[in-house]
Amino acid sequence: MNNETPSSPRMDREALIASLTEDVTPVKRVKPANGAMLIGFATIVAAIVSIAIFEFWTGMVSGEASGFFWITNGLLMVLGAASTSALVASALPRVGTRANAPFWSAAMLAVMPVAALLTMFSIEATHDHSASAFADPVLWYFECAAYGFSAGLLVATAAVMFLRQGAPVSIERASWLTGLAAGSLGSLAYGITCPLDTLSHVGIVHVLPVAISAVVARLVVPPLIRW
Known part of the structure; x- marks a missing residue:
């Protein structure tokens, strides 16, 4: 007589869990x-x-900074905060709706270069001498964009270090967020030293690192954070 009894599904499940853990x-x-x-x-x-x-540019505290300077850097700060918040949340696996604040913030920041270009092309703003607006040496001082991008590399390094500790579900989205955070916060970090505060300069040159960082991060970051 066979005294062996078949194992129950519950016992099999418990044994499977025990073997996995x-x-x-x-x-x-x-x-x-x-x-x-x-x-x-x-x-x-x-x-x-x-x-x-x-x-440090002392014009920030002496009242010399223009409104364009404060608006642009304020929007950079908003984008940096929104991107950072979404980025650190993306390090944890989760389901449900995703925050769209970073991309709305990026859209708000995009108003600055659009406004700068419209102003430069505007007949009223340039007094029918639109060529002189493009000849402004302040506009073409793109070293600021390079410095802002370089400062953003520190932020990007910190973001990648944190993402490697987690488990991002969407690698592509985490990469975009890394670029947005690095570009905006890097440009903000350098921006407090730049005395060039015209709309054409801060609206274009200081926003450019955000776009560059986003594209570079989308290409470079995925292999660094993928398990």
């Missing part, structure tokens, strides 16, 4: 707040390095 070791939970602090710290370091190299 046998070699699993606990890991430290990824906290979005830590990622935000890391990116914020990288931004501060980028600002300090920029000040050490180019010196």
Whole structure:
């Protein structure tokens, strides 16, 4: 007589779970707040390095800065904060709706270069001498874009370090967010040293690092954060 009894489905399930978790070791939970602090710290370091190299522009505190300067840098800060918030949240696997704040913030920032170009092409704004607007040396001082992009590399490094600790579900979206955060916060970090505050300069040259960083990050970041 066979005394063996077939195992129940529940026992089989428990045995399967036990076999799957046998070699699993606990890991430290990824906290979005830590990622935000890391990116914020990288931004501060980028600002300090920029000040050490180019010196702080005192016109910010003496009333010399134009409204265009404050609006552009304010929008860069909003985009940086929104992108950072969405980026650190993307490091955790989750389902549901995604925040669209970074892309709405990017759309708001895009108003600045559009406004700058419209102003330069406007007959009223240039007094029928639109060519002189494009001849403005301030407009073509694209070194600021390079400096802002370079400062953003520190922010991008911090973002990638944090994303590698997590498990982003959408690699492509995390890459875009990394570029937006790095470009906006890097340009902001350098921007406090730049005394050129015309609409054509801050609206185009200081916004350019955001677009460049977004494209570069989309191409470079995925292999760095993919498991």
